[in-house]
Amino acid sequence: MKTRLQSRIERRESLVARSAALRAEALHHSAQLQRSLWIADIAVEAVRALKQRPLIVAAIVGALIALRPGRAVRWLGKGLAIYSFVRNLRKVVRRS
Secondary structure, eight states: OOOHHHHHHHHHHHHHHHHHHHHHHHHHHHHHHHHHHHHHHHHHHHHHHHOOHHHHHHHHHHHHHHHOHHHHHHHHHHHHHHHHHHHHHHHHHHHO
């Protein structure tokens, strides 16, 4: 027969293993959430920047009208990548 101490030790070991598994799962979910929030942060920054520069908004609308929608989507993707790169580069330069 198991003693009371042995059963408590086994219970503790199972709880420790379960908490480790839960911690790993939480870490995985937080990494996914962090990526999603990063995208949202970029979108918010872009909206703030465009609010401060209405001429840029007018130029973008004009470009969308002048270009075909397919081309506009490709250019928008490239522009977002360039904007993100420049913003990160500015942060690095400011820290230096």
